[in-house]
Structure formats: structure tokens, C-alpha cells
Amino acid sequence: MxxxxxxxxxxxxxxxxxxxxxxxxxxxxxxxxxxxxxxxxxxxxxxxxxxxxxxxxxxxxxxxxxxxxxxxxxxxxxxxxxxxxPKLFKQCFIAWVQSFQLALKEVIAIDGKALRKSFDKATEQSAIHMVSAFATSSKLVLGQEKVYEKSNEITAIPKLLDLLAIEGAIVSIDAMGTQKKIAKKIHEKKADYVLSLKGNHSTLHDDIRLFLSTEIEKLHQAKSHKIIDRYEDHDKGHGRVEHRLCYVTDQLEWLAQRVDWCDLKTIAMVESRVTVGDKTTTEQRYFISSLPANAKELAQAIRSHWAIENSLHWVLDVTMGEDLSRVRKDxxxxxxxxxxxxxxxxxxxxxxxxxxxxxxxxxxxxxxxxxxxxxxxxxxxx
Incomplete structure (x- = not known):
């Protein structure tokens, strides 16, 4: 036949x-x-x-x-x-995924994952990290870039962005990728960004935290506040209740560092309260974004970022055995x-x-x- x-x-x-x-x-x-x-x-x-x-x-x-x-x-x-x-293989992969029809304003989450068993003692090769771009609505992998140390993700992300067709998308990255050059690169690719803030930008983080805490307190006292947009949602299941509040503002005249970040339009805070049984924990996270001051849109983009953990990294390990793979040569x-x-x-x-x-x-x-x-x-x- x-x-x-x-x-x-x-x-x-x-x-x-x-x-x-x-x-x-x-x-x-x-x-x-x-x-x-x-x-x-x-x-x-x-x-x-x-x-x-x-x-x-x-x-x-x-x-x-x-x-x-x-x-x-x-x-x-x-x-x-x-x-x-692998470079040519990656180019072929990118050519394939660029034929996909993605959702309008798709949230593309970028994050790294270690291939834990890929280290090789004999050659002193450390475990490699794959920095991946993941379309959170379509649940499709759009591209990947290899690095040998997690700290090198900062240099891998711009290379990955160069390969991707992301016009009109929203790119979300955790705190390690919150870099001025990366924000500029996303803007040059005609996409928007939502970037997490942590200790790697302590002054910016502290300034935004102080400003938003003051304005949110005014909102709570007055029950309305023209410079803050607010969105609330919650999830319940498996004995766990999560309540989320997102506060967003585009009033940034006070922020001296705003000129350093390409197309920065908004800052945001998400407060998550998780109750399991009689124990409640609260976490506050801060973000900068090129999106308009729409709390619902920002909240959904921020929440979508976690799909790369649940729908990509977890699936690769549990369904495809990536964490257990002992393939390590060359x-x-x-x-x-x-x-x-x-x-x-x-x-x-x-x-x-x-x-x-x-x-x-x-x-x-x-x-x-x-x-x-x-x-x-x-x-x-x-």
C-alpha cells in the first residue's frame, strides 16, 4: 500500500x-x-x-x-x-504556530520551567530551563527559548518575543521579566504588557504600594473614588474559597519613574483572600501595565497568567513526564x-x-x- x-x-x-x-x-x-x-x-x-x-x-x-x-x-x-x-527546529515550530488563529487580545503568559533531570554530572552540564510563551485562552504553546540558569530568563525573553507574532495581544510576565527593555520590546511588537512587581524593583514597588494603599483607603471611606477603578470576583470549590479585589488607576503624574517604562498607562493591586476551613490568608500583589484603567480587564489578564502553571507546566510534568525525563545528552x-x-x-x-x-x-x-x-x-x- x-x-x-x-x-x-x-x-x-x-x-x-x-x-x-x-x-x-x-x-x-x-x-x-x-x-x-x-x-x-x-x-x-x-x-x-x-x-x-x-x-x-x-x-x-x-x-x-x-x-x-x-x-x-x-x-x-x-x-x-x-x-x-534546535534553532532550526524552533524556527519550524514558530512557523507552524504562526498559522494558528488566536483569540482577539489573547493573554500570552511567559514563564520559565526547569527540566529537572536534564543535568549531566559527567559533563558538568546544569539542568536547562525552557522559557515558554503560552496562549492562555487557546491553551497553545507559541514558542520557547533555552537557558541554563533561571537568572538568564531576562535575556531569553526578548529573544523569544522577537520570534513571536503578538500584535494586539496582552503579554504577562512575572517579576523576573519586569524589565524596561522587555516593556519596550513588547510595545515595539504592538502588544500590551502586564508586569508583576516585587523586590527586584523595590523603590517602584514601594512607591506604588504606598500610593494605592492611600487611595484605596479613601475609596473605602467615600464608597466612590474617581481615580480608582475596582473589580471583584471569587471562586469556591474543594473546601477552598478565594475572594479577589483588583484596584487600578491611570493617575500617574506623581510617579517619577513612569517615564522610564515605555507606554506605561496604569498601576494595579490585586488582593487575594483565601479561606480553607477556619484559616484565611491574604496576599497583595502589584503590577504595572500598558493597558487602560479597566479593573476587570486587568484582573482577568493577571488571573490568566497562572494558566501557564496549571495548563502547561503541570501538564508537561504529570501528563508527559517531563520532570522525570532523563534525556540529557547534547x-x-x-x-x-x-x-x-x-x-x-x-x-x-x-x-x-x-x-x-x-x-x-x-x-x-x-x-x-x-x-x-x-x-x-x-x-x-x-
């Missing part, structure tokens, strides 16, 4: 260059990538897993590519993924992180075709058990 048309998304990766010399290419690069991607969709996590998956699904895989020499060994998978150029950790991001996007994109209550882990199992499900995931168009 001759192969049918390969999945549409794979055409975006045709520019990938095979790192091997021609006479040693018994197994073409597209075939290796197809096995790794299909295997990962179905829950495979190790080189040996990919061999087993390929051997069991060889007839299915031949629907798309010839596989003239069958399935490669685990050493071949390891060698190819270790030597594949470029393999970065390339396999990219594979997991591709697979997560494919699973998320296809999820609406199946039961609403189906988890991503459940969808992986269903794809492993049923080739029609695997085909639906592979052949979708974003």
Missing part, C-alpha cells in the same frame, strides 16, 4: 536538516520524527518506548511514509534527537521539550472532537488504543 498524504502540520518541518551524513541514513529524518511524535501523542516517553511503539504501529505509520527499512534502534533515535539543530533535552510542546498543541487542538470530560491523559490513551483517534489528532488543521 502506497503512503497517503502526510499530516498537514509536518510540512512546516520540511526545512529541518538531517545532521547525519548521507551514507548513514538508513532511516530518513521525517520517519524518525513521525515515530517520535506519534509515540509521544500515545504516551511514549523514552527511546525504547519509541522503538516499541514503531514496531507495533509500523503498518499504520506506513500510511504516511514508506519506512522501507522498518523502525530504527533506540540508539538511532537518541543520536538523531541529540544532534538535530541537544536532546531541548529538542524533546519541543516535541512535547508540539504534541501538547496537537492534543489540545483535537480535544474538542471528543468527550468534554476527557482529560489529555485519557486522550493519549484513546489515541494509543484507536488509530482513528490518532489520525484525527494528526490530520487536524488549526
Amino acid at each position: 502506497s503512503p497517503s498524504k502526510k499530516p498537514a502540520f509536518l510540512y512546516h518541518f520540511d526545512e529541518l536538516e538531517d545532521p547525519r551524513i548521507d551514507r548513514k541514513k538508513l532511516y530518513p529524518l521525517p520517519e524518525i520524527l513521525l515515530v517520535v511524535l506519534c509515540g509521544s501523542i500515545c504516551g511514549a516517553q523514552s527511546w525504547r518506548d519509541f522503538v516499541t511503539f514503531g514496531e507495533e504501529k509500523l503498518d499504520y505509520l506506513r500510511r504516511f511514509l514508506p519506512f522501507k527499512n522498518g523502525i530504527p534502534s533506540k540508539n538511532t533515535f537518541a543520536r538523531v534527537l541529540s544532534s538535530l539543530d 541537544h536532546a533535552p531541548e529538542n524533546m521539550a519541543m516535541i512535547r510542546h508540539i504534541v501538547l498543541n496537537l492534543l489540545r487542538g483535537a480535544k474538542s472532537q471528543f468527550r468534554k470530560d476527557m482529560s489529555l491523559k485519557g486522550l493519549q490513551k484513546k489515541a494509543g488504543w484507536g488509530e482513528n483517534t490518532l489520525s484525527a489528532i494528526l490530520m487536524q488543521e488549526f
Whole structure:
């Protein structure tokens, strides 16, 4: 049986260059990538897993590519993924995700995550960190940049922003990424920003905290206050009640540092009160933003940022075993992180075709058990 048309998304990766010399290419690069991607969709996590998956699904895989020499060994998978150029792989990934249709004013959360098992004592290589951009409404990974230390996220974020098409989006970053150059870069990309403030900008943080606490007290006393916009919401479930208040103002004439931050329009404070049983904790967090003084919009953007923890980092660890992955040689950790991001996007994109209550882990199992499900995931168009 001759192969049918390969999945549409794979055409975006045709520019990938095979790192091997021609006479040693018994197994073409597209075939290796197809096995790794299909295997990962179905829950495979190790080189040996990919061999087993390929051997069991060889007839299915031949629907798309010839596989003239069958399935490669685990050493071949390891060698190819270790030597594949991650920069070119990333460019292909970005080209693919730029074809996605994102929501208007999508909140794009940027945050870093350590690949904990990627350290290598033998070569004294520290664990790598992947700084990722995540579309919080669409729940799709838009890009990633590798660093070796968390402190280097500051230099990785501008590089990542350069790769992304973010016009009209809202970019949210935690306190480490609250840098003047990053705010300027986001503005140059025709997007808005919501940046968290902590001790790394202690003077700005303290000035904003003092001003807002004074104005919020006036609001409480007068029950109305023309320079403060306020939004309130709450969640309840699993014995936990969270009550949130967001206060925003665009009255910044008093703030000497406002000229240092490109397009700074508003400052905000979010107060969260969490009650579990008879214990209540309160936290106040401060933000600067290029958005107008709309407390509801700011509150929703700030809350959306946490989706990168719950819908990306947690899923990568629990569903795809990223924290347990011992892949560590050369470029393999970065390339396999990219594979997991591709697979997560494919699973998320296809999820609406199946039961609403189906988890991503459940969808992986269903794809492993049923080739029609695997085909639906592979052949979708974003």
C-alpha cells in the first residue's frame, strides 16, 4: 500500500536538516520524527518506548511514509534527537504556530520551567530551563527559548518575543521579566504588557504600594473614588474559597519613574483572600501595565497568567513526564521539550472532537488504543 498524504502540520518541518551524513541514513529524518511524535501523542516517553511503539504501529505509520527499512534502534533515535539543530527546529515550530488563529487580545503568559533531570554530572552540564510563551485562552504553546540558569530568563525573553507574532495581544510576565527593555520590546511588537512587581524593583514597588494603599483607603471611606477603578470576583470549590479585589488607576503624574517604562498607562493591586476551613490568608500583589484603567480587564489578564502553571507546566510534568525525563545528552533535552510542546498543541487542538470530560491523559490513551483517534489528532488543521 502506497503512503497517503502526510499530516498537514509536518510540512512546516520540511526545512529541518538531517545532521547525519548521507551514507548513514538508513532511516530518513521525517520517519524518525513521525515515530517520535506519534509515540509521544500515545504516551511514549523514552527511546525504547519509541522503538516499541514503531514496531507495533509500523503498518499504520506506513500510511504516511514508506519506512522501507522498518523502525530504527533506540540508539538511532537518541543520536538523531541529540544532534538535530534546535534553532532550526524552533524556527519550524514558530512557523507552524504562526498559522494558528488566536483569540482577539489573547493573554500570552511567559514563564520559565526547569527540566529537572536534564543535568549531566559527567559533563558538568546544569539542568536547562525552557522559557515558554503560552496562549492562555487557546491553551497553545507559541514558542520557547533555552537557558541554563533561571537568572538568564531576562535575556531569553526578548529573544523569544522577537520570534513571536503578538500584535494586539496582552503579554504577562512575572517579576523576573519586569524589565524596561522587555516593556519596550513588547510595545515595539504592538502588544500590551502586564508586569508583576516585587523586590527586584523595590523603590517602584514601594512607591506604588504606598500610593494605592492611600487611595484605596479613601475609596473605602467615600464608597466612590474617581481615580480608582475596582473589580471583584471569587471562586469556591474543594473546601477552598478565594475572594479577589483588583484596584487600578491611570493617575500617574506623581510617579517619577513612569517615564522610564515605555507606554506605561496604569498601576494595579490585586488582593487575594483565601479561606480553607477556619484559616484565611491574604496576599497583595502589584503590577504595572500598558493597558487602560479597566479593573476587570486587568484582573482577568493577571488571573490568566497562572494558566501557564496549571495548563502547561503541570501538564508537561504529570501528563508527559517531563520532570522525570532523563534525556540529557547534547541537544536532546531541548529538542524533546519541543516535541512535547508540539504534541501538547496537537492534543489540545483535537480535544474538542471528543468527550468534554476527557482529560489529555485519557486522550493519549484513546489515541494509543484507536488509530482513528490518532489520525484525527494528526490530520487536524488549526
